[in-house]
Amino acid sequence: MLKIEVPGGESKVLLHSCCAPCSGAVLECLVANDIRPVVFFSNSNIVPFEEYELRLRELRRYCEALGVRLVEDEYDHQAWLNFVLDTHEGLSKEELAAAPERGPRCLRCFKFRLLRAAQYAAQNHIPVLTTTLASSRWKSLEQVDAAGAWVCSVLGPTVASEGNARPGVFEGTAPQSPGGAGGSDSATAPVLGPTWWPQNWRKGGLQPRRAEIIKEQNFYNQDFCGCEFSKHQ
Ligand code: SF4
Numbered sequence: 290m291l292k293i294e295v296p297g298g299e300s301k302v303l304l305h306s307c308c309a310p311c312s313g314a315v316l317e318c319l320v321a322n323d324i325r326p327v328v329f330f331s332n333s334n335i336v337p338f339e340e341y342e343l344r345l346r347e348l349r350r351y352c353e354a355l356g357v358r359l360v361e362d363e364y365d366h367q368a369w370l371n372f373v374l375d376t377h378e379g380l381s382k383e384e385l386a387a388a389p390e391r392g393p394r395c396l397r398c399f400k401f402r403l404l405r406a407a408q409y410a411a412q413n414h415i416p417v418l419t420t421t422l423a424s425s426r427w428k429s430l431e432q433v434d435a436a437g438a439w440v441c442s443v444l445g446p447t448v449a450s451e452g453n454a455r456p457g458v459f460e461g462t463a464p465q466s467p468g469g470a471g472g473s474d475s476a477t478a479p480v481l482g483p484t485w486w487p488q489n490w491r492k493g494g495l496q497p498r499r500a501e502i503i504k505e506q507n508f509y510n511q512d513f514c515g516c517e518f519s520k521h522q
Contacts, residue, residue, distance in 0.1 A: 291493030302326040305406040305420040309347035313502030331362035333369035335515040399436035410483040418483040424490035444482025
């Protein structure tokens, strides 16, 4: 099994998870390395809602089998739409909607979901954030890393290493904060952000193991990314 080290030697990790197929090998690897992450399902991109529930149900089944805690974020597809189709970089709503996978809409999509995850991590004193989005060969790793680094910089630097921490203030046209124990729901309240862990979850044999686990667990394995725009691509 791949040996992994959490940044800063931390033991608490928030794993943003997009679905069971992408999470299988990542979770197995983390648990084998004595890391029991909190799994955060924040995927307001998925439509229809029945599809969202199906993916969540499959992930919950696997988390329960591994004894790993799963937290479901609020589902708000309209907020996701508002964020990803917000005109930027000279692109219209129509151009963003028509953009291919790995294009500018997808970067915004990752930012939306990972920002909510980072806010949850900050509110719940979880110092490290990573995502199963980095396990899918359909995703741009560069975009995933850019989004993760951005959300953590928006919230402020890590609470993992003392002397390096400073409060960050949430800014910009970002999604609302998810609820969480021990923190503020205010979009302008200072919160300490997690460290971004840019682990490539495809390496170290995890890519073939991903396929094996899908079969072993008989996971529902979707044939489209999630949003309405990905259904036609
Ligand atoms: S294609 Fe996938 S990554 Fe891109 S915007 Fe849609 S759901 Fe998000």
